[in-house]
Amino acid sequence: MSAKASRPHKKRRAKSSGLSEKSMGLLASTDDRNTVILTEASDASPFTEDDLSMASSTSPQAWGMDIAAQENPSQDQSLSLVIMDVPDNSNFFEQCFVERFVEQSTSSRLGVNPNRPRSWVFALPSLLSNTQTPSVRFSIRAASLIYFAVVQDxxxxxxxxxxxxxxxxxxxxxxxxxxxxxxxKLLTHEPTSSSADISVPMMFLYFETMRRTSLDAWAHHIAAAVSIVETRGPDHYRVGQDHAMFRSLRTYAAFKALLKNDPCSFASQEWCEEPFKDSTKIAYEYLIDILLSVPYHLKLTLAPGGDFRDSIHRIADLDDSDRQTLERETLVILQRLQTLWWHFAHDTGFGVAQLHADLTDDTAVVDSLTIPPTWQCVFPDTLTAKTVSLYNSMMVVLYSVLMSLEECKPSSYQGLSPIQRYRSVIDYHSSSVLVAASYQNWRHPYCGDALRTGFSLKIVSWLGTDETHRAEAHRMMALWGMESEIVGG
Incomplete structure (x- = not known):
């Protein structure tokens, strides 16, 4: 990194109720309407960047985890070395810092399916040392710093x-x-690899996952990365670093497609098959295939500025024919999901019933985030926990649709109605999501698999029928920083 671009320059700015006009105009990746970091100037003196103070919307007193970096004062000293200006003719500190970030933030997947994918995050040190694009270096630095900022408070x-x-x-x-x-042609100037181009919005997305700057910035970063990938075509992402990054991106693209009720091109058969011709899909990848298909098949009405939760609430506005089509499509997806899970349980010997084998009361899930000793062997690793949480959250989605459809029908049942049965199923799967998330919190709350489990927690906080489950899901997201916004005061 050149001496000029080693760090953003500090400029004094006129007294204002927000960031400078230039900063306020910066967008999530390419969109200039949504990324806003709120600030408030003091009346006593002109406002400068030095006056910014950062505060989280949630301030947990205990993180409930065992990370040595929190208890080792030398970690803060190392962090200070990276924050301070260092001679730009040596990238030693920056390289070591990013390697440390990769080491601490990657998921634990030892002893699992040998076909498990290797995280693309391991390529960050190479990207950092081999790129001359400032935005690549800046985005990696921002993401690694926000990781340590959240973990060490x-x-x-x-x-x-x-x-x-x-x-x-x-x-x-x-x-x-x-x-x-x-x-x-936009972002197609390199003939061989697009890893550096994709890494920028992906690092911005990681930043937004750890700390939000606005409600929708994460979605714009995903859209920017998807647009880069689409220009290359699915055949480009069959091997190497580009393939690893694609696997990660399609997961977040599926989350966005569901949460925003916005179909993604990755749902096509071509995008679901071509990039995997030279690799083996694991169960989680097949779950993502199904998740990507949901917005296409469940054609729900989306209110302006709404999301999937709002769409479910609008099912009552559909006519009878549309509701019948929706119910039929929901049952088809449900069958696909249950068939996939049967094969997963058969191949791995792992079933949902194991989640509750040692529990006499589901409320134990929400009473504590510390895993009791009898739970510690429920999951072999964070990848399995992530897979279980995604399956269960998708069951919550499908049964929420079925329950809303049933509420539109005239009541003609004696005894246990389908609505009561659907509610019970939603409670069961919501509880299973919380068990998986609790394991992630016990094992490594800030690894990639844990952060992706945040999607399942979001679904429970939206659609859970038990208020206690919804509150606990939201609390876990807040504890991990996923619901925390950056605010200046």
């Missing part, structure tokens, strides 16, 4: 991470405008 690191995030957005925006301004 370090507000200085959080402030510094925001500065790099803003610098990365500005640099990336300028890079895109430079490509289009010179007539170059």
């Amino acid at each position: 370090n507000k200085t690191a959080e402030l510094e991470a925001v500065r790099w995030y803003l610098a990365g957005l500005e640099s990336h925006r300028g890079f895109i405008q430079g490509c289009t301004g010179t007539g170059t």
Whole structure:
């Protein structure tokens, strides 16, 4: 990194109720309407970047985890070395810092399916040392800093991470405008690999997963990464680093497609098959295939500015023919999901029933985030826990649709109605999601598999029929930083 671009420059700004006009105009990857970091100027003196103080919307007193970095003062000293200005003719500190971030943030998947994918995050040190694109370096620095800021509850690191995030957005925006301004086809200037291009919005997405700058910035980063991938075509992502990044991206694209009720091109047969011709799909990948198909087959009405939860609430507005079609499509997806799970349980010897084998009361799930000793062997690793949580959250989605459809029908049942049965099923699967999330919290609450389990928690917080389950799901997301927003005061 050159001396000029080693870190974002601090500029004094006029007294204002927000960030400078330039910073406020920075977008999530390429969109200029949504990424906003709220600030409030003091009346006593002109506002500068040095006056920014970062505060989370939630401030948990205990993180409930065993991470040595929290208890080792030397970690903070190491972090300070990275934050401070260092001679730019040596990238030693930056390289070591990013390697440490990779080491601590990656998931534990030892002893599982030998076909398990290797995380693309392991490529970050190589990307950092081999790229000359400032936005790549800035986005990696921002993401690694926000990780340590959240894990160590370090507000200085959080402030510094925001500065790099803003610098990365500005640099990336300028890079895109430079490509289009010179007539170059957007982000297709490199003939062999798109890893560096995809890494920028993916690192921004990681930042937003750990700390939000706005409600929808994460969705815009996903859309930006998907647009880059689409320009190359599915055949480009069959092997190597690009393939690993694609596997990660399609997971988040599936989350976005469901949460925003916005179908994604990755749901097509071509995108579900072509990138995997030279690799083996694991059970989690097949679950993502099904999840990607949901917005296409469950054609729910989306209110302006709404989401999937709002769409379910609008089922009553559909006419009888549309409701019959919706019910038929929901049952087809449900059968696909249950068939897949049968094969998963048969191949691995793992079943949902195991989640409750040692429980006499489901409320034990929500009474504590510390895994009792009898639960510690329920999951062999974080990948299995993530897979279980995704399956159960999808069951919550499908049964929520069926329950809403049943509520639209005239009541003609004696005894236990389907609504009561559906509610019971939703409670069961919501509880199973919380068990899997509790394991993630006990094992490694900030690894990639745990962060992706946040999607399942979001579903429970939205659609769970038990208020206690909804509250616990939201509390876990807040504990991990997933519901925390960056606010300046």
